[in-house]
Amino acid sequence: MSSVATRTPPDAMPQVPNREDLNATWKYLEYGVDKIMVDLKNGIDMNLIADACLKYMGVYTAVHNFCTSQKAVSNTATGTVIGGAHRGAHLLGEDLYQNLIHYLTGYLKNLVKLSRTHTDEALLSFYIREWDRYTTAAKYINHLFRYLNRHWVKREMDEGKKNIYDVYTLHLVQWRQTLFNEVNEKVMDAVLKMIEKQRNGETIEHNQIKSIVNSFVSLGLDESDSTKSTLEVYRFHFQRPFLEATKVFYQAESKQFVAENSIVEYMKKAEARLDEEEERVTMYLHDDVTLLLKRTLHGALISDHSALLRDEFQILLDNDRVDDMERMYKLLARIPDGLDPLRAKFEAHVRKAGLDAVSKVAVEADKLEPKVYIDALLEIHTQYQGLVKTAFQDEPEFTRSLDNACREFVNRNPVCKSGSNKSPELLAKYADAVLRKGTNGAEESDLENTLNQIMTVFKYIEDKDVFQKFYSRMLARRLIHTTSSSDDAETSMISKLKEQCGYEYTNKLQRMFQDMQISKDLNSGYKEFEGKLVEPGDARPVDASYSILGTGFWPLNAPNTDFTPPAEIAKAYERFQTFYNQKHSGRKLTWLWQFCKGEVKANFCKNQKTPYTFQVSTYQMAILLLFNESSTNSYDDIVKATQLQGEVLDPALGIFVKAKIFNMSPEGDKPGPGKVFSLNTDFKSKKIRMNLNIAVKSEQKQEVEDTHKTIEEDRKLLMQSAIVRIMKARKKMKHTQLVSECINQIRVRFVPKIPDIKKCIDILLEKEYLERLDDDELGYLA
Incomplete structure (x- = not known):
């Protein structure tokens, strides 16, 4: 049988055939198929062709009539017996099906011959043009043969027959077997040349590539189930060579670019290329290629040069090149384990930066200002936390590296040579300075932020029990001496510690606050009790307030010296003890004299109209009150009257001598036995109120x-x-x-x-x- 694709159909439509004559029926159908194929090539409106075929030629009716006839006439032209008197109607459809296959094979072989006259972009244009015509014709022909699809084809497929397809799918199968297998390699070569041109900056007609991709995808048919499609044809004939060409192109380009440019410039180039390829997928490639394309690009552009990129990272760190570090992070994050060496270098760099910062401020541990030390730690943390957030997108693993580095330089640095507990001690002192009145701590508006910074350092401290001990002692002093800048700030700090370490860690701190509140209520009751005891005309009692502190919750020890309080104080505390015993029978009060304080007025100064007010400890008060009886007292007299031991008495007297309230004779460096002390009636000070209750360094x-x-x-x-x-x-x-x-x-x-x-x-x-x-x-x- 000659190739029907080269034949021009007769101008006149053949007569409607005998329904039982295969030869005449096929001749009639062939005219309609030819008409569609040729007129499509000539650009005639297919809507008119379809109407003509359906309305005037009765192609569909001819298919129906032949398939439902009971007899068929021999096809003597080809010498084969197509039908017989006893063949069932279900076999007659096969005759039309096979003739259609012969027709399509001839048509496509002719296209193969024509394709050999085209190359490169001309071949692509030819392929796309013929593909569009062919698939459009297939839709109309499938419509004309729909009776065959609904009955004979369906029945054959239901019975499990292989290689039987509906008429439209049959067109695709024949295209793949006859034309595609012959021309696909040349077509793909032309496609790859176009893509390479685009990669080199030339403008191309990318819709052609998109059409080729769609064609390759459409040819994917499931051999086991003709109703389903696969991407096997596309993957093997398009995706595989495309990925290989991509790999070769970028390996060569990147190797040359790295040899001629800096690593930073290469990263910019790689970033741009990755963006281009991502856009290329959107523009004309199939989504199925996305993952494999990324893997190929990452291998050629990143993995092959990862060692060079990582070597550059330290230079970027040393010079704070944030944008370039972000670029490197984004590139290396695309490959497996690409960031591990960066994290290790980052951790080592931060640790070294922290140690260097501490070294700059390091002095003798006892002389080091807590604020200076904590600020040095926070400065490094803030700097590199910002880098993690900006350049490394807050990635958890980089955050972990930052935490590991900070933990190292916070706990093991030049200041902590004597032990890692120096950092928590200094942090507790810094917190005390922030939360105490009258210090250069944070302003009220910044207080919460400062507490958060304290907790940042606290998070890295390993010996949290050391911080707890020092913090609780300093909190106790602030509460006892009412020097806290804000109860809200104290409560906030305890809440933060509780959130970090749990209830047990802050239980005693919270109980200390409860004791202070209970003491306030107790003092109110005592005022009423005291008011009932004082008769009209009695001397005014000492104006005192008392704090009852639970032994198990407060980090306070009993006095380390004997002490006989002066009569004025003794009367007051005995009166309070009577009141307390009435309310809580059986409880024992231990007086912590070392934490008591008060104020005394000084009227001994010459030419001073307004008396000075001295803020003193109870021990200092007992010493001063002795001078009401005599303006001169020996060291032994003071010891006998107060029962204070030398390690407590000597510093207290030393403060009075240094402030020039007492004159000491004979003069010397330190108070002690044999010394005599007298009031300095010529004492002068610019301040009316003077705080003499100063902690001595030896005591601290x-x-x-x-x-x-x-x-x-x-x-x-x-x-x-x-x-x-x-x-x-x-x-x-x-x-x-x-x-x-x-x-x-x-x-x-x-x-x-x-x-x-x-x-x-x-x-x-x-x-x-x-x-x-x-x-x-x-x-x-x-």
Whole structure:
């Protein structure tokens, strides 16, 4: 049979055939198919062609009539028997189906011949033009043969016959088998040349590529189910060579660009290329290629040069090149494990920056201003937290690297040479300065922000128990001496600590506040009680207020010296004790004289109309009141009257001598036995009110030492209780496992040292809480 695609259909429509004559029927149908194919090539409106075919030629009717006829006439022209008297109607459709296949094969072979006269873009134009005509014709022909689809084709497919398709799909199958397999490689070569031109900056007709892509996608048919389509044809014949060409192009370009330009310029180039390819997918590629294209680009543009990029990172860090670091982050984030080396370098850089900042402010630990130290830590954290947010998009792993670095330089730096507990001590002192009245702490409007900064440093402190001890002692002083700048600020700070460390950590701090509130109510009741005791004409009692502090909650010790209070004070506190015993029978009050204070008026100065007011401790008050009886007192007289020990009395007298309230003879450096003290009646001061209740450095140093001793004792008890708790739950445990579990439980408060844990285990063994078993195992003794 000759190629029907080259034949021009007759001008006149053949007569309507005998329904049982296959030869005549096919000739009739062939005319209609030819008419559609040729007129499409000539650009005639297919709506008119369709109407003509359906209205005047009765093609659909001819298909229907033939398929429903009971007999068929032999096709003598081809020498094959197409039908017979006993063939069923369901077989007759096969005759038309096979003739259509022969027709399409001939038509497409002719197109293959024509394609060989075109190359490159001309070939693409030819392919797209013929594809559009062919698929448009297929839709109309499928419409004309729809009876065949609905009955014979459907029945064959339902019976599981392979390689049977509806008429439209048959057109696609024939295109793929006859034309596509012959020309696809040349078509793809032309496509790749166009894409390369575009990558090199030339303008192309990208709609042609989009049409090619759509054509390749349309040819994907599921061999096991003709009603479904796949992307196999597109993936094998378009996507595979496209990705390979992409890889080769960018490997060559990037290698040359890196050799001739800086890494920063290369990153800009790579970023631009990635954006271009993303746009290219949107413009004319299929979405299915997106993931594989990204993988290919990331390999050629990033992975192949990742070592060079990472080497450049340190330079960018050293020079604060934020934009370039952000660009590098975005590039390396696209490849597996691309950012791990950057995180390690970032962590090391931040740690070094923190240590350098501390070194600049480091002096002797006792002379170092807490604010200067904390500001140095915060400056580094703020700087690199901003970098993480801006350049690294707040990525959790970079945040973790920042936290690790900060934890290192906060706990192990030149200031902490004597131990990691120096940072929490200085932080507690800084918090005290911020929260105390009359200091250069934060303004009210900035107070909350400053507390947040304190908590930022607190988060990194390992020995949180050290901070707790120092903070609680300083809070106690602020509450006792009413020097807190704001109750709201104090409450806010405790809430922040509770949120960070839990209820147990702040339980005593909250109870201290409760005690102060209870004391306020108690003082109101005492005023009423005292008013009933004083008779008209009695001397006015000392105006005093009292704070009742729970022994288990306040970090305060009993006085470390004997003390005999003056009569004026003794009467007042005895009266309060009577009142308190009436309200709370059986409770014992321990008077903490070292924390008591008051005011006295000084009328001994010559030519001073307005008396001075001295703010003094109770010990200082007892000393001053002795001079009401005599303007001169010896050191021994003062000791006998007050019973104060030298370590308390000497500093108190030294303050009076230094302020020139007392004259000391014989003159010397320090008060002590053999010295005589007299009032300086020529005393003058610009201030009417003078605060003489000043902490002595030796006392402060002693308090710090006592605090550290308390911390060590508390740690031993905490480790022992943790060990007992673990063993009670586990009954038996290996020694190394017990040590490890103990560290895990306690590290939220402090990082215990393994030798200290072992000592605590030995103590518990001696106390028979634990016993040694075989194979380095420990057992719990109930």
